[in-house]
Amino acid sequence: MPHKTFLAFIWPSLLAMILFIALPIISVAYQSLYVEHEQILVVGESCGPFGCTQEVSVDAEAMSQLRADQPAGRFNGFGTYSNASHLATDEISEIFATSENFSEIRTRIMNLPFYKALAFTLAYTFVVTPLVIILGFIIAVVVNSVPSLLKGPVIFFSLIPMLVTPLVGSLVLFWMIDSRGIIGAGLQALFGDPTLSLKASPTLTWITLFVYGVWHSAPFAFVVFYAGLQTVPKDTMESAMVDGASRWERIRFVTIPYLMPLATFIALMQLMDNFRVFEPIIGFSAAASATSLSYLIYNDLRAAESPLFGSAAATSMLTILGVIILLLPVLRRNWREFNRKT
C-alpha cells in the first residue's frame, strides 16, 4: 500500500488517538510533576451548633491569587514519585540500613502502600492470566466436542460471567460467600467450621479475588479459542489421525501450536486488564487485605474531600510504566515473528 493511501485511511483514528489517548497521558504526566501551593492559613474564631473555638482555616483570597498566578501548582519535579506514598526511596534505603535480616526487609517494604498494592497487583496478574488461558482453552475444546444441538445453550451459559458487569458480578459473589450466603454457609458445613469466613482472612480474600478474576475472564479466552478452533486445518488433523495420533496428541501437536498466536493475543489483553484490577476490590470490600495500583489512584481521587491530583497522576504514570514492562516480552516476541514473516 502506498504511504499516501495508508495515511488517508489511518488519519481519523490517528487523530482520535492523539486527542483521547496521547494528550490526556501527557497532561497526567505534567500534573504528576506539580503539587498544591503552600496553603496560607489564618487562625480565627469558628462557631457552630456545638460551640466556638479558635480554629485554623485557609485564607481563600490569598490562595486564589496564588492559583491565578500559577494554575498548575507548585513544581515538585519527581518529588511525588519518590515520596512515602509511591516509590518511597528514602524509606527503602532506611529499611535496608536498619533491618537485621531479609524477612524483616520484606515485611517492612510490604508495609509501604505502593509496594503493598504492587505485590497484590502482580500476584493477581500472574495467577489469573495463565489460569484464564488454560481454563478458556479447556472450555473451548470441550464445547467444540459437544453435540451441535447443545452447542448454542452451552456457549451462552459459558459467556455469562463475561456479560455481567464486573462490579455487579463481584457484588453477587460477595453476598454468596457471606457466612449467611449459599457458598459461605456451604463451605462452613463442608469443613465443619462455623467460624470459617472467606472475608476475614487476607489469604482467603486473595484466593477469592483470584477465583473471581478467573471466573470473570475465562469466557473471553474461551470465545477467542473457540473461534480459533473452527479454523484448525482439517487435512492436517486428518493426516494426524491417519498417522495414529490419539486425541491428546492431536491437541498437543496440532491444535496448540496452531492456536499459539491466539494465546499470545489473550495473554497481552489479560496482562493489561489484570494489571489494572480494580472493581473486585470494591465489590468484595477487600481493601483491608488487598489493594491494587488502580485502587490507590481511586483512593487519591475519591476518598479525601480534596483530591490529590499530583499523587494520583504519579501512580497513573507508574501504572503505565508497569504495563509497558509487563508487555515488553510479549511485544518483542510478536515483533520478531513479524520480522521473520516479512
Next chain:
Amino acid sequence: MNFHFKSATAASALIVAGGMAFADCGIESGSVRILSNDFEALHAVADWAEKCASDTVEVTRNQTEEHKNIQVPALSIDPATYTVAIVATNSLVPLLNDGLVRPLDDLVAKHGGQLTNSQKIIVDGKIMAIAFMANSQHLFYREDVLAEHGIEVPTTFDEVFAAADTLQAAGYATPLSSNFMPGWNIAAEFVNTYLGTGADFFKPGSAELDINNENGIAVLENMKRMLDYMSPDWATFDSNAQKPVWEAGESVLSLSWGSRAGAYIADDSPAPEVAASTAFAASPALGDNNIPTAALWWDGFAIAKNISDEDAEASFIAMMNGISPEMMAENASAAVWLIEGYEPTKAASGVIDGLGKGARPYPMLPYMGMLHTALGDNLSEYLQGKESAEQALADVTAAYTTAATEAGFLK
C-alpha cells in the same frame, strides 16, 4: 382508623399551610439550584425550598450521593452550576479552602430572623453556612435482651465489654457490631473514639499530627478489643451491612449513625420484634473520661460565590422556607433538627443523649480530611494482628504527612 383520619387532616392542614408559604416566600425573581446529598431529611428540605418556585423564580435540585465529588468543580465555574450546596461538617471544608462560598452575614441580617445563633456556622468571624440538623454515631441496644440477662445500658466501654462477655456466655457469639470497614468508616470509628479521650488530633494552630501517643494507642487497643465480640466479617461492615445483622438478632449492642436510627425502629421493619425493642443511648465513654466516643456532625447549607447577588438572595430565602419550622412540623422524626422549637423523637434520643453528655464536634479543619483518609487506609493491618499499634500510628503519620505536604499544609 381514627388515628389515620386525624393524621390525614393534620397533613392536609400542613399542605394548605405550605401552599400559603408558596405565596409568602417573597422572592421577586431569580434562580435557585440546589445540590445535596440524597436522604429523607434533605428531600424534605428541598421539597419545601421548591415551594418558592413561581413564574419568575426557578427552583431545581440535584440530590445525589456523589454531591461531595461534584461540588468543587460545579461551584468553581462562573456562573456556578448550583447556587446552594447542602453540606456537612466535612464537606464544607473543601468549599472554604477554595473560596467557593460567600459570607452570609448580610443575608442573615435581612432574611434570617428565624435562625438561632447555634445554627450559624462562623469561620474566621464570618457566617459561611447555616446548619439545620445534627448527626452523630451512638449506641443501639436491644432492650429486651439486656433486660433478660440483667444488664444495665452500658455507658462506658468497660461496661460494654462486661455486657458482651455476659451475652457471649448466653449464646450470642457476636453481640457487638460497628462500622469497621476500611476506608471512611473505620477512620470515623477512630475519630469518634479518639475524641472520647479529650485530646486533639493536631498540635494547636498547626497541621502537625499529634495522635502518635498513648491516647492513640489506647484508642487502637480499645478498637481491637471490640473485635473479640464482633463478627469475623467486621472488615466488610458499613452501616448498610450492619442493619441486616441487627435485624437477624445476631448483635445486641451496636455503634452506628443517628441518621439510621429511624429506619431501625420503623413500622415497616422486616423484623418487627427487633424493631420494637431497639433503643438508643449515647456512645460509651473511654476509660474514665466521661466523654461519649462520638463526633457530632451538622448538616447545613452554603451559598455559592460565583453567582449573581439576585440569585444568592433568592436562594437564601428559598432555603429559609426549606428549613422553616413548618417543614420541621411535617418531618419531625426525619432528623435531629437544629431548628427553633424542635421536640426530639425516639429516633433522635441517641444523638440528644450524646449532645447532653458533652460529645465533641468533628473538627472542621482544612487538613482533617487527609487525616481521615490516612486513618482509613492504615488501621486494618493492626486490627488483623499483622502489625503493632505503634507501627499502625507511624503508618498513619507517614501517609498523612505525605498527603498534607503535597496539599501544601506542611512543609
